Amino acid sequence: MTNEKPADDSASLLLDQQLCFALYAAQRAVTAAYRPLLDELGLTYPQYLVLLVLWERGETTVKELAAALRLDYGTVSPLLKRLEAAGLVRRERSARDERSVLVAVTGRGEKLRERAQCVPASLLAATELAEAEVARLREELWQLTRKAEAAADRSR
Incomplete structure (x- = not known):
């Protein structure tokens, strides 16, 4: 048996030490960076x-x-209802399975795709992130997602 004191756990409850808060703050900042780009398209981020x-x-x-x-x-x-009201998507019941609703982009939605082509590059320019840096971050976040989903599944 050792005489070592337990580690001080007070740092574990500091807001800036929370992984979840860092992800939350990053998500909000990235969404805010998208906002002016998407405003030009008349879209929200979702x-x-x-x-x-x-x-x-x-x-x-x-x-x-x-x-x-x-x-x-x-x-x-509700997202689909707003997109449908804007004429960007259409919804209809599946002929094969009445319980299923199909969603597709309209011609107007396809035209918007052409205008949206510049959004990813514009975001990179706005955030001053290199493509390699984005690829690394994306892979790390997908790894975290898989591990967090597995942890959530284990706790059910």
Whole structure:
């Protein structure tokens, strides 16, 4: 048995020492950096993410869209309503499965894709991040995501 005192745990409860807070602050800052770029397109950041999935995958179900965005149906549905009201997407029941709703980009949404092509490069320029730095950060964040999801699954 040693006579060592336990480590001081007070530092573990400092806000700036929290991984979750650093991620939260970074997410808010990145979203704020996107705002002027997306304002030019008439989109919010979550709407932009929805369109990114649809531009990449084409017509998809609401369920698949929600899974790709890691959001629940109740969060995706209002986003889709606003995008549909803006004429950027269309929703319709699947002929094969009435329970399933399909979402697709409209012609107007496809035209917006052309204007959105400059957003990723503009964000890099605005943040002064090099492509290699972004790639490294993205990979580290995806690793963290996988580990956090596994930890959450273990605790269920």
